[in-house]
Amino acid sequence: MTPLAGYLLVAALLFSIGLAGALTRRNAILVLIGIELMLNAANLNLIAFWRYGPHPEALTGMMFAIFSIAVAAAEAAVGLGLVIQIHRHAHTTDLDAMNRMKG
């Protein structure tokens, strides 16, 4: 069985890729994708710590991950909705162009 550190390394890699995407991309949708990657890295960590933790039979980590995935789905829906509205309004999805509170 792969040791815990392997999972953590994958999760850290995944988080770093997501963070780099979120910071470097101009497109709002790509930033959202980056954020999803970071979220899933966190989920992977949750599962790994559960599985290698003192009570693997209690299914707590799984419940955490399922909740987190549900919240992420809702967040993605809201985020995409906002992006679509912004695109309709400003005809762009460039984040740098969206630095004003006023329409």
Added chain:
Amino acid sequence: MQETISFTPQLTAGAITKILWLIPAVPIVASGLIALMKQPRRKTAAALSIGSLGFSLLLALAAFGHVVAGWTHAQAVRETVNFTWLQFGATNVDLGWVLDPLSAVMLVMVTFVGLIIFIYSTGYMAHDENFTRFFCFLSLFAGAMLGVVIANSLLLLFMCWELVGLTSYLLIGFWYQKPAAAAAAKKAFLTTRVGDVFFLLGIVWLFAQTGTLLFYNNGTGSMEAGALTTLLAQPAALGLTAASAIGLLIFAGAAGKSGQFPLHVWLPDAMEGPTPVSALIHAATMVAAGVYLVARVYPLMHAGALAGGTTTALTVVTWVGAFTAVFAALIAVAQNDIKRILAYSTVSQLGYMMAGLGMGGVAVGMFHLITHAFFKALLFLGAGSVIHGCHDEQDIRKMGGLRADMPLTFVTYAAGMLALCGFPLVFSGFWSKDGILEAAQHWSVAKTPFYMLVFGALLTAFYMTRQVGYVFFGHWRGHKPAHESPAVMTIPLAILAFFAIVLGFIGTPAWPWFHAFLEGRAAGFHTLLEPELMTVMAVSSVVVLLGLWLGLRLYGGPAPKPEDPDVLQAAAPLPWAWLRDRLYVDEFYNVTAIAFYAWWARVADWLDRRVWGGVVSGVAWTFRQWAHLNRFIDMRWVDGSFDKSCEEFNVGGGLLARVQNGRVQTYLRILAFAVVALAAILFWSSRP
């Protein structure tokens, strides 16, 4: 000489005394009602005035009856109602009213003569457009005068006194469109004010010494023995006692109101008012207020007199009165205005009253006051009737022969004139003047006042005969023919003429009812056949007859044309000119008092503009400079530092705002750095 008067100690005031305040209050309320009415309601205004005064007359008669009923052979009634008006600290200022023979007699006189004059006024003023205003003032005047009469407190008396002064001002200046009337009103107001200042000083001094201004208050009033003893013990300046000094100050007020020399100048000018006003105010009642005041404070003036003697205050009153009597009579000889002659005669007769008070006591002076009120009101109303009949002509040289045109006026006027002259035995003026002469003859200080008053009597007879000669004898010298006045004016004349004759009989030496009544003695019959009494009566009669004869001799024939000089003027032009110009008292005041005031006003004006104005602008300048300094400090230091700190905040805010630039990825970047930093801190800090 005044004997000690005993009055019944007051246990409870009678019912009539309790409602005595209604006598002045009703006319004053009537006056207020008239003031609220619209102008054209003439009948209502006249009815209110006359009705209210008639009501007062009835009350006054009831009060008079009460006093007469309570008068026994040794005691007179004196009832007071007092109440506290002001209270500060332990000091009370009390007001109240008094019913005694003195006030009862005055109440009846004022209401009766007033009522007759009110009725006469409805005829005299019938065509005046300000008829209602006139009756409003008349009622207020009557109420104020009645207030003076019933007052038992010097303060209440002073209030009503000033109210009388005010209404007198309003009535003299009733025809204020005439500049002369407006000036006369102002003059009357200011001249009497001169006396009133002294009066007020006297009041304050009296209050300071005795702590009360009530006249009578069951032994603690200021006119009663206790207070008088205190006042006598208190020396004032110049060897006067406080009692005499206060008495003299009060007399100064009385002199102003009663037109005594040297404050007489306003009274002749006051003839600018409507004639009923002259009759009511300047003959019958208001000028009598001064004499009444002296009679009221007589105990104060008389305090400290030795047996049969006199006091400084009374001596001054006597000399001023006697001098005024002769002085005004002299001027009256050379006047040509019918009302002005009467005005000077009033001044002269007021001098007689004062002299009578000073030498003979309350009863002698008051008797002349009462008889004079009737016959002088008669004369003034008669003069009004003449002026009315002669189409507002007042110059006696332009009249003449009115005996035939105005028979009723002539008969009544003659009665008044003979009463004023003191025609022997039948007319009231004879008896009242005789009382004064008799007192003068007995006066212990000097005989001069006696001779002065006798000479005054001669002059009085002379100038009245001259006036009657000009007006009623000879032939008509005017333009339009004269006509008799309506009955509403002649009937009051007849009533007054009746009293001008019969009133003397209540005070003859044979039956001195009036004197006994005022002094609380029994009225008995005396014989007239005492040599001293006979001498005085004989002297007085001879002098009056001489005056009448002289007058008739010079003016009884067909009088000259208006342009011709007077007989006396032809004989002695220079003294005549002096007298005609009223002995230059007005001119003297013009170059002294008035010039002084004008100069003083200029000095005050200069001081105001230059000195005080300079000080004020100096202060203003200082404050302006101070304000400039403040502004400088504000702008440079206070505002500067505030602005500076604001600027710092502004710069700081700008720096922070640069972070908050709205770029989502910048926030995210900061967040990422922060997470890394946090992880690093946790990592390094967890290592042992």
